[in-house]
Amino acid sequence: MAELVPCNCLAAADASGRMIRHKIFRRALGPKDIHISVTYSGICHSDIHTAKAEWGAKAYPLCVGHEILGRVKAVGAEVSKFKVGEAIGVGCFTDSCRTCEECGEGNEQYCSGPGGNHGTYGSARPESLHPGGVSQGGYASDFVVDENYAIRIPEKMDVAAAAPLLCAGITCFSPFIEHGLKAGQTLGVVGLGGLGHMAVKIGKAMGCEVIVFSRSSSKTEDALRLGATKVVISTDAEAMKAVSRTCHFIYNSIAFAHDVQPYLNVLRTRGTMIMVGGVPQGAMPGGTFALIP
Numbered sequence: 001m002a003e004l005v006p007c008n009c010l011a012a013a014d015a016s017g018r019m020i021r022h023k024i025f026r027r028a029l030g031p032k033d034i035h036i037s038v039t040y041s042g043i044c045h046s047d048i049h050t051a052k053a054e055w056g057a058k059a060y061p062l063c064v065g066h067e068i069l070g071r072v073k074a075v076g077a078e079v080s081k082f083k084v085g086e087a088i089g090v091g092c093f094t095d096s097c098r099t100c101e102e103c104g105e106g107n108e109q110y111c112s113g114p115g116g117n118h119g120t121y122g123s124a125r126p127e128s129l130h131p132g133g134v135s136q137g138g139y140a141s142d143f144v145v146d147e148n149y150a151i152r153i154p155e156k157m158d159v160a161a162a163a164p165l166l167c168a169g170i171t172c173f174s175p176f177i178e179h180g181l182k183a184g185q186t187l188g189v190v191g192l193g194g195l196g197h198m199a200v201k202i203g204k205a206m207g208c209e210v211i212v213f214s215r216s217s218s219k220t221e222d223a224l225r226l227g228a229t230k231v232v233i234s235t236d237a238e239a240m241k242a243v244s245r246t247c248h249f250i251y252n253s254i255a256f257a258h259d260v261q262p263y264l265n266v267l268r269t270r271g272t273m274i275m276v277g278g279v280p281q282g283a284m285p286g287g288t289f290a291l292i293p
């Protein structure tokens with residue numbers, strides 16, 4: 001019988017966010033499971049919010065990390081999509097009920113089955129799936145995942161650079177595609193953090209003109225280097241007025257309470273604004289979580 005997979009990890013010790021070295025076990029390799037030797041793990045701000053219990057209480061120690069890159073170390077008897085040695089990635093969820101409407105439509109991240117979204121870390125699930133009863137993330141030496149919840153990483157990619165695509169990247173690319181961003185359109189990116197910088201790069205690669213909105217000029221050089229054509233200081237009312245009704249699409253990545261009206265003024269008629277910053281309260285009644293694509 002297959003044995004549990006020992007794993008060294010960095011785990012949040014408590015809500016201070018302090019990280020400690022910790023040992024956990026991954027489940028024994030099932031027939032469809034892949035054992036990944038983790039080589040890189042991106043640091044997503046969600047990791048920090050979660051580690052610090054800013055999005056709700058968590059059981060500690062908790063290993064976070066959902067931008068996981070590695071190599072296939074071993075495969076279960078029925079694995080058909082991956083071979084030992086291949087580059088492989090794991091993103092923000094690692095399983096789902098597979099029977100609900102959302103799973104049937106390929107939207108497993110919105111799974112409405114028992115327990116809902118099966119997050120890469122912090123989701124309570126049976127011991128048989130996650131020894132200890134809670135999913136543990138990728139700041140770790142080893143990972144075990146069903147092959148259907150892993151992503152092939154092309155060998156020609158820089159695997160270290162690929163890690164942030166697994167959360168930040170898809171959090172830009174998915175709404176861009178879902179909501180019809182097209183080449184030649186003007187994309188406004190609000191905030192140049194982990195998500196915003198990825199939005200600039202992907203928007204530019206999709207053939208858009210990209211305007212970055214930032215509270216200060218300190219990030220202007222970075223924004224232009226990443227592909228933005230213009231940086232507008234959002235606290236400068238005149239500068240904001242000068243770009244009113246210019247953007248077909250606004251990608252708002254601000255993760256704290258803020259007034260969205262100035263950005264709505266920048267949208268063209270029938271434009272689209274996507275809120276991806278996890279604002280618990282303040283930006284609008286009830287916060288923005290329900291709107292995050």
Ligand SMILES: [Zn+2]
Nearest residue numbers: 044046167168
């Ligand atoms: Zn993330």
Ligand SMILES: [Zn+2]
Nearest residue numbers: 097100103111
């Ligand atoms: Zn489901």
